[in-house]
Amino acid sequence: MALESVTQAADGTLLWWSWAIPVLPAVSAAVLLLLGARMRRAVAAGLALGSVGLSAVLSTAAFVAVQAGGGEAVVRTVARWMPVGDLQVDWTILLDPLSTVMLLLVTWVGLLIHVYSVGYMADDPRFSRFFAYLNLFVASMLVLVMAEGLLTLFVGWELVGLCSYLLIGFWYERPTFASAAKKAFVVNRVGDAGFMIAMFVLLATAGTLSFTELVPGGADALGTGTATAVGLLLLVAAAGKSAQIPLHVWLPDAMAGPTPVSALIHAATMVTAGVYLFARMSPVVLPEVGTAVAWVGAITALVAALVACTQRDLKKILAWSTVSQLGYMFIAVGVGSSVAAVFHLLTHGFFKALLFLVAGSVMHAMDDETDVWRMGGLRRAMPWTFATAVVGWAAISGVPLLSGFFSKEEILAAAADTPGAGAILVIGLVVAGLTAFYMTRWLVLIFLGRPRHADLAPAPHPHESPAPMVAPLVVLAAASALGGLINLPGSQWLAGWLEPSVAPFEPAEPMIGHTLLEVVAVAIAAAGVAAAAALYLRRVDHERLRERLGLLHELPRESFYFDALYERAVAAPGHALARGSATFDRVVIDGAVLGLARGTAGLASLGRRLQTGWLRSYALAIAAGALLLVVVVIARVV
Amino acid sequence: MVPAGWYLALAAALFGVGAIGVLVRRSVIVMLMCVELMLNSVNITLVTFARMHGSLDGQVLAFFVIVVAAAEVTVGLALIVNLFRLKASTDADRVDELRA
Numbered sequence: 215m216a217l218e219s220v221t222q223a224a225d226g227t228l229l230w231w232s233w234a235i236p237v238l239p240a241v242s243a244a245v246l247l248l249l250g251a252r253m254r255r256a257v258a259a260g261l262a263l264g265s266v267g268l269s270a271v272l273s274t275a276a277f278v279a280v281q282a283g284g285g286e287a288v289v290r291t292v293a294r295w296m297p298v299g300d301l302q303v304d305w306t307i308l309l310d311p312l313s314t315v316m317l318l319l320v321t322w323v324g325l326l327i328h329v330y331s332v333g334y335m336a337d338d339p340r341f342s343r344f345f346a347y348l349n350l351f352v353a354s355m356l357v358l359v360m361a362e363g364l365l366t367l368f369v370g371w372e373l374v375g376l377c378s379y380l381l382i383g384f385w386y387e388r389p390t391f392a393s394a395a396k397k398a399f400v401v402n403r404v405g406d407a408g409f410m411i412a413m414f415v416l417l418a419t420a421g422t423l424s425f426t427e428l429v430p431g432g433a434d435a436l437g438t439g440t441a442t443a444v445g446l447l448l449l450v451a452a453a454g455k456s457a458q459i460p461l462h463v464w465l466p467d468a469m470a471g472p473t474p475v476s477a478l479i480h481a482a483t484m485v486t487a488g489v490y491l492f493a494r495m496s497p498v499v500l501p502e503v504g505t506a507v508a509w510v511g512a513i514t515a516l517v518a519a520l521v522a523c524t525q526r527d528l529k530k531i532l533a534w535s536t537v538s539q540l541g542y543m544f545i546a547v548g549v550g551s552s553v554a555a556v557f558h559l560l561t562h563g564f565f566k567a568l569l570f571l572v573a574g575s576v577m578h579a580m581d582d583e584t585d586v587w588r589m590g591g592l593r594r595a596m597p598w599t600f601a602t603a604v605v606g607w608a609a610i611s612g613v614p615l616l617s618g619f620f621s622k623e624e625i626l627a628a629a630a631d632t633p634g635a636g637a638i639l640v641i642g643l644v645v646a647g648l649t650a651f652y653m654t655r656w657l658v659l660i661f662l663g664r665p666r667h668a669d670l671a672p673a674p675h676p677h678e679s680p681a682p683m684v685a686p687l688v689v690l691a692a693a694s695a696l697g698g699l700i701n702l703p704g705s706q707w708l709a710g711w712l713e714p715s716v717a718p719f720e721p722a723e724p725m726i727g728h729t730l731l732e733v734v735a736v737a738i739a740a741a742g743v744a745a746a747a748a749l750y751l752r753r754v755d756h757e758r759l760r761e762r763l764g765l766l767h768e769l770p771r772e773s774f775y776f777d778a779l780y781e782r783a784v785a786a787p788g789h790a791l792a793r794g795s796a797t798f799d800r801v802v803i804d805g806a807v808l809g810l811a812r813g814t815a816g817l818a819s820l821g822r823r824l825q826t827g828w829l830r831s832y833a834l835a836i837a838a839g840a841l842l843l844v845v846v847v848i849a850r851v852v
Numbered sequence: 853m854v855p856a857g858w859y860l861a862l863a864a865a866l867f868g869v870g871a872i873g874v875l876v877r878r879s880v881i882v883m884l885m886c887v888e889l890m891l892n893s894v895n896i897t898l899v900t901f902a903r904m905h906g907s908l909d910g911q912v913l914a915f916f917v918i919v920v921a922a923a924e925v926t927v928g929l930a931l932i933v934n935l936f937r938l939k940a941s942t943d944a945d946r947v948d949e950l951r952a
Contacts, residue, residue: 827951829883829944833874 250342405454412447445503452488473574508548515541551628591665617697650742866893
């Protein structure tokens with residue numbers, strides 16, 4: 215079982231100092247928020263990059279230290295937080311193989327994207343604010359991955375959600391962008407409710423939220439009922455954060471944010487938090503819950519891949535692709551292979567960040583054009599961007615020997631080794647073909663063929679992006695190409711490294727030989743590439759093709775009408791309820807209050823008439839009163 | 853000796869004249885004089901009953917009333933003088949600032 219031996223970090227050692235990893239970017243974010251407006255841009259960027267860079271160096275050191283300790287988990291209680299009766303919640307850091315490998319991904323990819331943003335956001339009036347949010351995001355994500363318990367993880371979970379909201383709505387002057395930010399925030403709340411209820415259930419039954427106490431016992435210690443409830447509730451939480459059906463609707467809209475944000479938050483790191491959560495909790499996840507997770511992942515992977523084939527917006531294609539690839543990772547954690555999930559999480563982090571940065575570079579060159587049908591032939595104007603895009607395309611499409619090929623194979627092999635996952639395996643293969651198709655379409659429409667933008671008025675003049683943008687592209691391209699090395703089929707370094715952290719995968723008799731499976735997957739991917747090349751490299755009447763496909767084209771183009779469904783099923787009743795409440799408030803509550811006030815005023819205006827201001831009428835009243843008294847006295851005497 | 857009833861009847865008549873005067877006249881000076889009439893009718897009653905019962909209490913009280921009435925007249929006249937300065941009139945009906 216995972217996390218069995220745990221030691222405390224000794225005073226003054228490197229791991230004792232690991233608390234600085236999230237604190238450095240957080241401090242930088244605070245400084246930039248307070249003083250950023252007065253700073254020179256170079257100073258603001260230097261502070262942001264420096265803090266993340268230092269975090270990256272510290273993370274690497276922590277990784278090395280954990281490796282030197284033979285992968286044994288180390289905890290470090292940084293601060294007392296909430297002593298509530300028997301429950302003592304601290305900010306405790308957990309450094310083990312799983313969290314340190316995530317630390318490396320978050321800090322180094324984060325650093326590259328910071329560098330890229332220096333070029334991308336150079337002309338933005340809120341330059342320092344952007345870096346403040348980006349730093350805050352990195353800090354939050356680090357809190358999330360270093361958390362030793364669900365509650366600390368939840369703090370990071372909410373903070374990354376906040377940063378996501380702030381950065382999607384960074385250009386809040388555009389109402390659609392602001393509402394995209396709100397949509398992401400609200401949809402994530404649904405998942406968060408699941409997370410919180412899962413924590414309540416755990417507190418009520420196990421009495422602890424600490425990983426080092428929950429994980430070693432596994433599902434047996436919790437009992438079947440609790441483990442099932444917790445697993446399904448965490449699935450709700452993970453579906454919200456990682457954009458799985460039915461809570462996936464926010465991610466495509468989240469592309470409203472600046473492109474570096476899409477790369478960092480909505481591709482490489484934050485959206486993988488759900489996968490990380492399941493990998494972390496893997497010993498607690500029952501096989502039945504795993505089946506549900508795998509099916510959610512499979513359906514999401516298929517639906518999102520279909521949608522990605524029909525979109526026109528170059529970032530939306532990538533966003534749907536991210537949803538689809540996250541579905542892949544859910545399949546992996548669902549069938550029990552956390553190693554395959556984390557492997558794909560890492561390689562996807564490289565190549566999807568790369569593809570998003572390529573998209574940003576293209577938008578930069580094309581005056582923020584996002585419609586792939588208005589591009590084409592950009593390979594000449596942007597050779598570096600094109601070359602790195604080809605690497606990213608090859609990696610995600612599953613071209614052999616690149617990172618995506620190995621991680622995808624690992625997931626498909628895990629599905630093949632799981633009894634009863636035959637249908638999921640078939641879906642996985644179909645999605646592999648669709649992925650190759652839509653990514654080829656993306657690449658061809660943007661970089662190859664005729665420069666369709668030349669007909670536009672005013673025609674953009676595409677140009678290669680500046681060095682701060684190109685350099686991260688090259689580094690990420692290298693990582694995308696070579697990322698597979700960390701878990702080559704022969705060496706299985708990552709599997710060995712993660713062994714102390716996650717539940718082991720127990721393969722059953724494979725449904726299909728792994729070599730054969732590889733051949734089939736590559737063949738399907740090749741078919742996808744060929745189909746896309748045939749459709750988009752040659753002159754094809756796409757209008758007619760769309761008409762002939764009919765519903766098969768319309769459903770994916772409209773994202774299977776999920777948004778319309780939620781509009782009718784959730785938003786419309788919500789509006790009706792709100793209007794009803796408003797009417798109730800206006801008529802009943804306000805009516806009662808105003809009615810009381812009006813009644814009082816009416817009575818008062820009656821009583822007011824007594825005050826005539828005439829001296830003699832007062833005298834008359836006094837005389838009449840005196841007379842009345844006399845009459846009463848006489849009447850009583852007589 | 854004149855019976856006490858006559859004195860009481862005189863007092864009642866004076867009181868009635870005074871009360872009606874206060875109610876129907878509009879000049880504040882006349883109203884003040886009518887108030888004096890009412891006060892003095894009460895004095896007559898007090899003295900009458902004091903004689904009837906052979907006690908001095910009522911007569912002492914009458915002196916108090918006379919003193920208070922003197923004070924009241926000074927205050928009242930001061931008010932009337934100021935009212936006249938303000939309104940150039942002694943008509944009570946023209947003073948209706950407190951009308952609601």
